Amino acid sequence: MNKRTTNVDCIEVNSLSYSSIFNIGDCKYIDPKVDAIAVQKQGGVKSDAGFTFDQYPIFKSELKFLSGGPLNQTHTHYHKQITVPYINITAASSSSIIHLGNVDDVCAKTRTKHIRIIESE
Numbered sequence: 186m187n188k189r190t191t192n193v194d195c196i197e198v199n200s201l202s203y204s205s206i207f208n209i210g211d212c213k214y215i216d217p218k219v220d221a222i223a224v225q226k227q228g229g230v231k232s233d234a235g236f237t238f239d240q241y242p243i244f245k246s247e248l249k250f251l252s253g254g255p256l257n258q259t260h261t262h263y264h265k266q267i268t269v270p271y272i273n274i275t276a277a278s279s280s281s282i283i284h285l286g287n288v289d290d291v292c293a294k295t296r297t298k299h300i301r302i303i304e305s306e
Contacts, residue, residue: 188287192268198283200276204295207277211287217280219295220244226302241298248294 188211201207204217222236238244277283280293 189262189264190266191285192266193272193285194270196272196274196285198274198277201278201281201283202276203279205277205279205281205283207283209285212284213288214290214292215282215284215288216292217282217294219279219297221279221295221297222300223297224300224302227304236300243296243298 198207203221204219206215206217208215220238222238222241224236274283279297280295282291282293
């Protein structure tokens with residue numbers, strides 16, 4: 186694919202977290218990864234003790250990626266540049282990518298185990 190230049194006059198990013206990437210410029214490979222345990226307990230959580238990654242099979246399992254082979258695509262670029270006056274991003278989290286430029290390969294991965302503890306009545 187023909188590469189193009191990106192011109193942005195102003196970009197505002199309020200928050201990045203948990204292996205998120207904000208990149209301006211070209212790169213070969215982007216590979217953000219996050220493993221997270223999200224615990225919600227009615228009345229609040231006093232400690233994160235007792236919640237470890239090795240307790241949950243989701244963090245041990247091997248990820249299966251689609252293997253359809255290369256895609257045959259046709260692109261028509263009417264302009265050599267992408268021009269944007271303003272970008273406003275509230276937040277990016279858990280292996281998200283904000284990228285201005287060219288990238289050859291992306292492999293982002295997030296595994297999250299949600300646990301909700303509700304007090305019995």
